[in-house]
Amino acid sequence: MQDRTIWWEEGGVGLIEQTLLPEEYREVVCADVPRLVLAIRRLEVRGAPALGVAGAYGVALACKNALEGHEGDFYRSVEGAAALLRSARPTAVNLAWGVDRVLSVVLTESDPAKVAARALAIAEQIADEDEETCRRIGSYGAELLPDECTVLTHCNAGALACAAWGTALGVIRSAVEEKKIVRVISCETRPLLQGSRLTAWELSRDGIPVTTIIDSEAAYLMQKKEIDCVIVGADRICTDGVFNKIGTYMHAVVAAYHQIPFYVAAPRSTFDPLHTMADIIVEERGREEIASLFGRTTLPDAVPVKNYAFDGTPLSLVTAIITEEGLIRAPFDHPWLMP
Structure with missing residues (x-):
């Protein structure tokens, strides 16, 4: 069993499929942004902080796939994926926050290969920060x-x-x-x-x-x-x-x-x-x-x-x-x- 609810792995964004709990524990991997958006809408992954991490990983995934697929304009592809991610759950502000935090890095870098690496690094940082933030909240509470x-x-x-x-x-x-x-x-x-x-x-x-x-x-x-x-x-x-x-x-x-x-x-x-x-x-x-x-x-x-x-x-x-x-x-x- 994973130590985290949502994580990055070579094939994409991994997550615990929460709609199956408590009857069944299953991990799934979202290999592209449309699958991750479906997971968000279906509540396979949910909760404000987890959605922030999902949004961040989603932009990193969009960068990875745009870089590997050589499909059209790299930046237009990533921005389109970011818009799709933002729209998945409109009330939860963390989702857009996670998307925009990584996207802001993407739009300041001119080399797509460097973009993909930096996007993933920022997404991983957001996930690490989230765990530390929760522990600090727990301590104060x-x-x-x-x-x-x-x-x-x-x-x-x-x-x-x-x-x-x-x-x-x-x-x-x-x-x-x-x-x-x-x-x-x-x-x-x-x-x-x-x-x-x-x-x-x-x-x-x-x-x-x-x-x-x-x-x-x-x-x-x-x-x-x-x-x-x-x-x-x-x-x-x-x-x-x-x-x-x-x-x-x-x-x-x-x-x-x-x-x-x-x-x-x-x-x-x-x-x-x-x-x-x-x-x-x-x-x-x-x-x-x-x-x-x-x-x-x-x-x-x-x-x-x-x-x-x-x-x-x-x-x-x-x-x-x-x-x-x-x-x-x-x-x-x-x-x-x-x-």
Whole structure:
């Protein structure tokens, strides 16, 4: 088993095929950018930091294939691949960040052979930085947790959502390393069950106590005082709010009502100081994710669906954002959030 969620190998970009977990562990290799884009759209690879790494590796892959294939204009080919990568998941800001960080290097180099080598070096650097960033986030976040606590988390913000370690789950892992007693409640996270399929899989493999609940059970557990804090990841942090997996906002509202700390764990690359929540295009996914379950139709054909992948949580509901450089608290006037 690989040490990382996504990596570079001779044939292309390797990744853990997350749609098969927990039933089957499989590694796949994306030999070209269209296959990598399909993997991103199908959620074979997902999670904001991992998408940043995927975008970076995707540009390196485009350079490699353009150089080896001698197909048309090298730079036009790479820029076209970069545009395709950016469009794969519009709400997650890290994807475009990873693409653009490598592309900026590509466009300043005149020798295609040198471009391909530099692109891969920068992509590998981004992957290395991501793991180090997550460990720093984990260290800062662990300080917030009591010596014994129960943490609620939503979706998957663990090693599977990053190159390694994780953001929200990285905080939990770091706290456990510090000998704190941490129990985790993972919301199943409908409709694709990232909380039960991925978060529960990760934590159970690590020997960290985890119990999975249906999403709508979280409020009742908060009412019963069985949750000490909530920790989630983020796909984009704007000047006035946080976008994360759909359902995050309702957990934040209920946590605020019950005076339970609500923490967001995310790296600098997830911050978007140029936009407010109202500016963001929220990805809508297909009907089939809601209208069927375990091979059975669960909705009449004539009934439409709304299947937003993310929701926005105002910063007024966030206790603190945990970053690789420390904590950001209200009034959230940090430079990363200033236009």
